Amino acid sequence: MNALTFKGELLPSYASIYNDEANAFVSTLAEEFSPRVAALLEARKVRQAEIDAGQLPDFLAETKHIREGDWRILGIPDDLQDRRVEITGPVDRKMIINALNANVKVFMADFEDSLSPTWDKVAQGQVNMRDAVNGTISLDDPKSGKHYELNDDPAVLVCRARGLHLPEKHVHLNGQEIPGGLIDFAYYFFHNYKTLLAKGSGPYFYIPKLQSHKEARWWADLMDKAEDLVGLERGTIKATVLIETLPAVFEMDEILYEFRDHIVALNCGRWDYIFSYIKTLKNYPDRVLPDRQVVTMDKPFLSAYSRLLIKTCHKRGALAMGGMAAFIPAKDAEANAAVLKKVVGDKTLEAKNGHDGTWVAHPGLADTAMAVFNEYIGEGKANQMDVLRTEDADVTAEDLLEPCEGDRTEEGMRANLRIAVQYIEAWIQGNGCVPIYGLMEDAATAEISRSSIWQWIHHGKNLSNGKKVTVELFRELMLEEMETIKSEIGEKRFKEGRFSEAAKIMDRFTTSEKLVDFLTVPAYEYL
Ligand SMILES: CC(=O)SCCNC(=O)CCNC(=O)[C@H](O)C(C)(C)COP(=O)(O)OP(=O)(O)OC[C@H]1O[C@@H](n2cnc3c(N)ncnc32)[C@H](O)[C@@H]1OP(=O)(O)O
Numbered sequence: 367m368n369a370l371t372f373k374g375e376l377l378p379s380y381a382s383i384y385n386d387e388a389n390a391f392v393s394t395l396a397e398e399f400s401p402r403v404a405a406l407l408e409a410r411k412v413r414q415a416e417i418d419a420g421q422l423p424d425f426l427a428e429t430k431h432i433r434e435g436d437w438r439i440l441g442i443p444d445d446l447q448d449r450r451v452e453i454t455g456p457v458d459r460k461m462i463i464n465a466l467n468a469n470v471k472v473f474m475a476d477f478e479d480s481l482s483p484t485w486d487k488v489a490q491g492q493v494n495m496r497d498a499v500n501g502t503i504s505l506d507d508p509k510s511g512k513h514y515e516l517n518d519d520p521a522v523l524v525c526r527a528r529g530l531h532l533p534e535k536h537v538h539l540n541g542q543e544i545p546g547g548l549i550d551f552a553y554y555f556f557h558n559y560k561t562l563l564a565k566g567s568g569p570y571f572y573i574p575k576l577q578s579h580k581e582a583r584w585w586a587d588l589m590d591k592a593e594d595l596v597g598l599e600r601g602t603i604k605a606t607v608l609i610e611t612l613p614a615v616f617e618m619d620e621i622l623y624e625f626r627d628h629i630v631a632l633n634c635g636r637w638d639y640i641f642s643y644i645k646t647l648k649n650y651p652d653r654v655l656p657d658r659q660v661v662t663m664d665k666p667f668l669s670a671y672s673r674l675l676i677k678t679c680h681k682r683g684a685l686a687m688g689g690m691a692a693f694i695p696a697k698d699a700e701a702n703a704a705v706l707k708k709v710v711g712d713k714t715l716e717a718k719n720g721h722d723g724t725w726v727a728h729p730g731l732a733d734t735a736m737a738v739f740n741e742y743i744g745e746g747k748a749n750q751m752d753v754l755r756t757e758d759a760d761v762t763a764e765d766l767l768e769p770c771e772g773d774r775t776e777e778g779m780r781a782n783l784r785i786a787v788q789y790i791e792a793w794i795q796g797n798g799c800v801p802i803y804g805l806m807e808d809a810a811t812a813e814i815s816r817s818s819i820w821q822w823i824h825h826g827k828n829l830s831n832g833k834k835v836t837v838e839l840f841r842e843l844m845l846e847e848m849e850t851i852k853s854e855i856g857e858k859r860f861k862e863g864r865f866s867e868a869a870k871i872m873d874r875f876t877t878s879e880k881l882v883d884f885l886t887v888p889a890y891e892y893l
Pocket residue numbers: 453454455456460461462464465476479480637638690694726727728729799800801805806807808810811
């Protein structure tokens with residue numbers, strides 16, 4: 367077994383994470399699993415080339431027997447049966463404590479969409495997670511003077527690892543970067559499985575951005591191997607898989623099947639899903655999306671996605687999680703009442719469809735989401751697994767791919783610009799989740815903003831005021847919107863920030879001939 371090489375500084379506080387025993391465990395996993403990732407990423411390109419050439423995504427002929435077969439997942443541990451409200455947030459110390467103390471069932475601690483993976487965030491994130499599992503995590507905030515520690519009954523902890531497209535450039539094996547998701551998974555598992563199991567919980571993971579059941583096989587094999595290496599019974603590690611790419615929605619049964627020893631739920635990761643709809647169907651002029659603000663879960667293609675996910679999960683004994691309403695509380699009471707109303711609307715739609723739970727981005731929304739799901743789940747029940755949706759007509763490929771009606775407006779384009787630039791600026795400064803115009807913005811929501819403009823240019827779409835979207839129009843609006851950002855955030859913050867770099871990155875993304883696959887890949891060069 368070869369040793370890992372670290373390119374990031376190993377501060378003394380990280381020593382207990384990156385110790386010889388843990389590094390040897392990670393090296394063993396990386397030796398076997400890193401080389402398989404290139405082929406999986408290549409398969410994504412091959413599939414995309416077929417779609418670009420005119421073959422729309424569809425259910426796979428070769429796995430029909432799995433979709434039609436009679437099988438169920440292995441099972442769901444007691445502490446994951448009731449997940450009616452989950453909070454999410456990056457693996458910062460204060461966030462972790464506040465999230466575990468919130469009025470929620472689960473905290474999804476995020477190394478992914480909401481984390482800008484600077485080496486220190488990744489390394490300190492593991493320290494924070496270990497301290498959270500041990501119950502010793504605390505913080506004295508020098509700014510506010512506030513003391514933070516865990517309550518008696520914290521939420522169940524689930525760790526979201528990075529997706530397969532993101533390498534971790536600070537940890538190498540045999541001269542190669544290791545997949546970021548493998549690093550997140552392996553160190554969290556190694557340091558915490560014993561304590562978690564002793565508490566009656568377990569090593570639980572959220573797995574993001576899968577595009578096929580073959581990728582599910584990679585993760586399931588990784589989980590099997592991790593269990594074998596430490597002598598755990600098969601299926602001790604549990605996974606919730608985000609269905610947040612368009613290709614994956616056609617393989618939900620197959621993903622559940624490949625993962626059947628480990629999986630407990632699928633989740634409607636709606637923001638990446640919308641981004642993936644844009645990206646996957648980027649060559650189809652009839653499927654260009656309208657303004658981001660009108661692409662809501664009641665649109666037919668998103669409703670079909672939610673309903674099919676619920677039907678597929680419940681048939682196989684898995685939970686069907688809803689997704690994130692990106693609203694965050696407003697300071698003004700009247701504005702906040704409007705936010706809560708929107709959250710109620712969004713969560714009611716999910717609960718009515720038969721989802722077993724949902725996500726909130728902020729503790730201030732937990733009670734609202736909880737009240738909605740309490741009503742639909744009803745007394746004495748943990749979830750809505752009994753909603754089988756068998757009376758529904760089959761959800762077809764056409765339903766999932768249905769074009770989305772709505773206007774493309776100049777205000778929508780300007781808002782996309784301001785959001786994308788501000789998010790990129792935050793991300794390259796090491797902040798992966800920011801409040802902008804009353805919404806939480808993370809890597810998934812920002813992807814929609816920047817890829818929409820690319821697609822509108824690519825297909826020469828007209829805005830509702832008749833202006834044609836071109837590179838020239840984009841650059842003209844960009845100059846104006848940079849001034850708007852400056853006036854909104856103040857000259858000082860603007861000057862001290864990295865806005866001109868962010869604008870250049872945005873220009874590159876928007877005017878390139880080919881759509882950049884993930885904004886976080888080129889932006890990682892800036893960290
Ligand atoms: C598409 C997807 O993948 S969604 C999943 C990924 N995205 C996320 O997880 C988003 C998580 N949310 C957040 O990061 C934050 O809510 C933000 C950045 C949007 C806003 O955060 P802030 O500007 O700090 O909000 P605000 O000032 O209202 O916070 C008030 C308090 O709530 C806490 N808080 C806010 N959001 C969270 C959260 N998600 N988890 C725990 N605590 C939180 C803050 O730490 C703060 O605590 P304090 O009073 O002890 O100082």
